Amino acid sequence: MSDERMPVYRVLSGSVAILVGLGLARFGYPPLVPGMVEAGWFSAAAAGYLGASNLLGYLVGALTASRFGERVGAAAAIRFSLVLIALSFLLCAWAAPFAWFFVWRFVSGWAGGVLMVVGASTVLTTTPPSRRPMAGAMVFSGVGLGILFAANIVPWLTAVSVSWAWAAQGALCLVLAGATWWAWPGKQASPAAASPASEGARAGRGLSLVVLLVVVGYGLQSVGYVPHTLFWVDFLAREQGHGTGFASVQWSIFALGAIIGPFFSGWFAGRIGWYGALLVSVTLMAGAVLLSSVAEAFLLVSLCSLVVGAMVPGLVSMTSGYLAQLVPLAQHQRAWGWATTSFALAQAVGGYALAGVFGVVGTYPPVFVIGGISLALGLVVTALTGSGRARA
Incomplete structure (x- = not known):
């Protein structure tokens, strides 16, 4: 049936939005750091603070994305954010004061938060329910594509010139923004037919508690992301003594997993449901x-x-899909904004806390153990939603 067809152009554009907003705006920065330090633009410590400014901007973006999207419209919010990220790269393509870079790294993080909340929600809520698992997989695979690009292409660009590396990523963002410009509806498209679960949720007073549990569980799970995204490469290269070559191979394997993970998650959720797959x-x-x-x-x-x-x-994709099942589609953007805010806040706090743990104990294994425990706690909290969730 025609109303069950996947809006392929919009779904692919959603993947591009996540690629730009997270894959490039966040993961395209770390490979630039060695070149900037060697070129004398910043010290290693200053470059680290610039990286943190992106995380801070992402948190603020997640907090404000839903209201911003409602005020200006989804299409305008997405296009504006894509252009902002392109500018954040292009305007940092030469040596400048720390404050200049801090502002633009913050701006890129804010825009990334908007794209994660508004872009992902726009795609999922305008896709027929039967197509959402695969649509979510395609959208969130943009994260892995960005990591792969950052791991393999950005270091080569930096070796040519730090300025060229910044400018090239900015130019790529502009090209991708132009290619997806017309994918977004001039007005917020009508949500695809809601499942009975979503419709039934309108009257459910207990739903707010269920959504809150999903949001809290998602935040706890985000702490489990920190050990690998911040410490995995250094743990393998230095503490375990495998060297940078071994660690680089593992980071590429990590990126490969990040590409295929959303597709596995979509396939899995399509067979056993969002709750069980999560x-x-x-x-x-x-x-x-x-x-x-x-x-x-x-x-x-x-x-x-x-x-x-x-x-x-994969967990990002499944949490977003699960929320689309739990709440009326008109409320998905706001619920997903809460979840993204919880994720960003817990990850930021967890990152500083785990760095502090490492500073005290001087070894990485306890950091990974804490991350695993936080994931287990998130699992328990998420499992509690099974008794009160709406069912199809």
Whole structure:
């Protein structure tokens, strides 16, 4: 039936929005740091603060995205954010004061938060229910594509010129913004037919508690992301003594997992439902993060890299899809904004806390154990939603 067809152009454009907003705006920055430090633009410490400014901007973006999208419209919010990120790269393509870079890194984070909330929600709520698992997979695979680009292309660009690396990413963002410009509706498109679960949720007073549990569980799960996204490469290269070559291979495996993870999640959710797929996936990630604290053999380390890499965007995709099942589609953007804010806040706090733990104990395994425990707690909280969730 025609009303069950996936809006392919919009779904692919959603993937581009996530690629630009998170894959490039966040993961395209770390490979630039060594070149900037060597060129004398900033010290390593200053470059680290610039990276943190992006996380702060992302948190503010998640907090304000829903209201901003409602005020200016989804299409305008998405296009504006894509252009802002392109400008944030282009306007940092030469040496400038720290404050200049801080502002533009913050702006890129804010725009990334808007794209995550408004872009993802616009795609999911205008896609027929039967197509949402695959649509979500395609959208959130943009994270993995950005990580892969950052891991393999950005270092090569930086070796040519730091300025060229900044400018090239800005130009790529402009091209991608132009290619997807007309994918977004001039007005917020009418939501695709809601499932009975979503419709029934309108009258359910207990729904707010269920959504709150999903949001809290998602925040706890986000702490489990921190060990691999911040410390995995250094843990393998220095503490385990495998060297940078081994660690680089593992980061590429992580990126590969981040590309295929959303598709696995979409396939899995299509067969056992969002709730069951989310619980199984959180369990897998918790096990892989805990195992990472002791894994040293190449195959075991690679398995951890692949599973955690797959679950990083996979859990994002499944949480967004699960919320689309739990709430009326008109409320999905706001609920997803709450979840993204919880994720961003807990990840930021968790990042500083785990860095503090490492500073005290001087070794990484306890950091991974704490991350695994946080995922397990998130699993318990999410599992509690099974008794009160709306059912199709």
